[in-house]
Amino acid sequence: MRRDVIEAFxxxxxxxxxxxGVRERMLRGGYAGxxxxxDKALHLAAGIAAILIAALVIGTFAYIRAVARPNPAGxxxxxxxxxxxxxxxxxxxxxIDGIAWDGRSTRRVGDGGVDGGTSNPAGxxxxxxxxxxxxxxxxxxxxxxTPPKTARVAWADDEIHYCQVVPAMYGGRGPRNAILQLVAxxxxxxxxxxxxxxxxxxxxxxxxxxxxxxxxDRAVVSEATVSPGFSVRDWVVQLSTGRILWTHxxxxxxxxxxxxxxATHDGQFVAQSIFSPTSANATIYxxxxxxxxxxxxxxxxxxxxxxxxxxxxxxxxPVSLVRWQDGTVVWTGQAGLPFRTARSEPGGTRIxxxxxxxxxxxxTVAPTINLYVVxxxxxxxxxxxxxxxx
Amino acid sequence: MAQAVTAGxxxxxxxxxxxxxxxxxxxxxxxLVELALRLAHSMLxxxxxxxxxxxxxxxxxxxxLGQLRQGMPVRPWFLAxxxxxCRNTRRTRWFKTARIAEVFQRPRGDHPDIERVDLARALxxxxxxxxxxxxxHFYLDLPVDEVAISLGISPSAAKGRIYRACHRLRPDxxxxxx
Numbered sequence: 001m002r003r004d005v006i007e008a009f010x011x012x013x014x015x016x017x018x019x020x021g022v023r024e025r026m027l028r029g030g031y032a033g034x035x036x037x038x039d040k041a042l043h044l045a046a047g048i049a050a051i052l053i054a055a056l057v058i059g060t061f062a063y064i065r066a067v068a069r070p071n072p073a074g075x076x077x078x079x080x081x082x083x084x085x086x087x088x089x090x091x092x093x094x095x096i097d098g099i100a101w102d103g104r105s106t107r108r109v110g111d112g113g114v115d116g117g118t119s120n121p122a123g124x125x126x127x128x129x130x131x132x133x134x135x136x137x138x139x140x141x142x143x144x145x146t147p148p149k150t151a152r153v154a155w156a157d158d159e160i161h162y163c164q165v166v167p168a169m170y171g172g173r174g175p176r177n178a179i180l181q182l183v184a185x186x187x188x189x190x191x192x193x194x195x196x197x198x199x200x201x202x203x204x205x206x207x208x209x210x211x212x213x214x215x216x217d218r219a220v221v222s223e224a225t226v227s228p229g230f231s232v233r234d235w236v237v238q239l240s241t242g243r244i245l246w247t248h249x250x251x252x253x254x255x256x257x258x259x260x261x262x263a264t265h266d267g268q269f270v271a272q273s274i275f276s277p278t279s280a281n282a283t284i285y286x287x288x289x290x291x292x293x294x295x296x297x298x299x300x301x302x303x304x305x306x307x308x309x310x311x312x313x314x315x316x317x318p319v320s321l322v323r324w325q326d327g328t329v330v331w332t333g334q335a336g337l338p339f340r341t342a343r344s345e346p347g348g349t350r351i352x353x354x355x356x357x358x359x360x361x362x363x364t365v366a367p368t369i370n371l372y373v374v375x376x377x378x379x380x381x382x383x384x385x386x387x388x389x390x
Numbered sequence: 391m392a393q394a395v396t397a398g399x400x401x402x403x404x405x406x407x408x409x410x411x412x413x414x415x416x417x418x419x420x421x422l423v424e425l426a427l428r429l430a431h432s433m434l435x436x437x438x439x440x441x442x443x444x445x446x447x448x449x450x451x452x453x454x455l456g457q458l459r460q461g462m463p464v465r466p467w468f469l470a471x472x473x474x475x476c477r478n479t480r481r482t483r484w485f486k487t488a489r490i491a492e493v494f495q496r497p498r499g500d501h502p503d504i505e506r507v508d509l510a511r512a513l514x515x516x517x518x519x520x521x522x523x524x525x526x527h528f529y530l531d532l533p534v535d536e537v538a539i540s541l542g543i544s545p546s547a548a549k550g551r552i553y554r555a556c557h558r559l560r561p562d563x564x565x566x567x568x
Binding site for chain 2: 187194
């Protein structure tokens with residue numbers, strides 16, 4: 001019976017003929033299909049993705065709202081969706097506290113902040129050294145595919161996903177292709193595109209994510225290389241397809257003191273700053289990769305809507321908040337306090353600027369930061385000294 | 391023809407493939423491509439349709455690699471993707487129209503070996519799910535538990551389908567086999 005059935009199937013399979021080379025052809029076609037199929041279905045996929053993302057965001061917020069519970073450690077009660085700026089507790093560095101954008105403080109958000117604390121824009125999720133946690137302290141998921149060098153979590157503007165760059169393959173000594181991934185905490189990492197090179201040692205640079213925008217379907221990745229010659233490359237990548245929307249490489253004469261890439265949360269504007277011993281200047285690129293403005297000084301950060309840039313004109317001059325399209329300076333920081341970090345209010349107009357008040361001689365000790373929350377018109381809304389931002 | 395590759399046994403390959411390593415993915419899926427193509431051909435009856443479906447299944451496998459859990463055998467997992475892709479193809483309006491027309495145009499009764507023609511016709515008349523179970527078990531030589539995973543059913547249901555298909559084909563030969 002078995003033999004008869006096999007013979008019958010054999011006869012029907014005869015049409016397939018010689019299958020030499022079919023395996024390689026199929027695999028090549030399968031790889032190509034990864035992008036081609038998406039290109040073909042781009043409009044449909046974009047529509048479906050928008051609906052799914054909206055449903056996901058609404059569902060997540062509804063879920064978080066449903067499970068919100070009063071903070072047992074005291075402080076004011078924060079609804080689970082209220083954006084917070086997260087910082088390390090001054091007494092216990094592993095404890096994460098929060099400050100609302102109106103300046104009210106919570107005493108405790110969660111633990112696990114010793115090796116991390118990097119939060120999403122609204123401060124509803126944060127990364128520890130090994131996992132992602134929410135504001136109730138619950139572990140939402142592990143950090144995905146943590147490579148030998150800890151991948152930096154670059155949170156997306158949907159408050160759920162994050163981007164990271166990992167090596168194409170573990171092990172080995174030589175440089176490898178770097179892979180941009182989009183990760184949902186507790187879910188799988190999706191490979192988006194092969195971008196740049198992952199250096200072979202701890203000290204060699206790796207591509208970094210300057211922006212990860214699920215809402216605008218793009219990420220900004222940059223890479224600085226020092227050999228041969230000093231150059232900086234930026235890529236703006238479509239997250240849904242892995243397609244490179246634009247890229248450019250700038251080769252720099254000599255060896256600048258520093259090069260920095262920052263981008264707006266949606267990846268629409270990218271600032272490339274170059275700092276030499278004598279000056280600093282930045283070029284801002286628009287959504288299509290064309291240079292649209294030059295800024296005197298180093299661009300440290302953008303406001304949420306991208307209209308304002310935090311700039312450091314030089315190493316010794318005070319930090320400024322600048323409306324970069326017309327050069328208007330709307331706020332100036334205290335002289336002698338260099339820039340450390342900034343947070344832009346998600347969906348809002350305020351920006352929190354952290355300036356270094358005191359740098360410890362011990363490089364393992366985080367500097368003390370004075371935090372200034374400034375409105376779009378340059379008004380100082382509130383400030384808090386001696387904080388340690390997560 | 392049959393190869394036993396599991397996610398547990400090839401954990402590093404799977405992990406490497408997950409990070410985008412095409413060579414690792416090829417090592418994992420490559421040996422299964424011919425099986426997949428034969429399976430797709432048995433379901434779709436056309437080489438080019440089968441190649442399209444297999445190629446699409448490879449693309450889907452790449453995207454769904456993260457769903458392949460540790461310890462899960464790769465072969466039935468991938469063949470399940472192939473089967474789903476073939477089902478999707480068969481649902482298209484073009485396929486329904488073209489294939490039905492072709493089946494009615496196929497010459498009948500011109501084969502010298504009447505018994506084998508009868509068996510081939512009997513196979514063609516089987517419900518597609520039963521025919522798939524037979525093809526996986528007899529032709530691709532998959533054990534019943536892998537047939538079950540490929541078809542998304544329980545092992546006892548898979549065994550039942552194979553037995554039922556055999557019984558429908560040749561109840562008399564089934565008796566002889568015992």
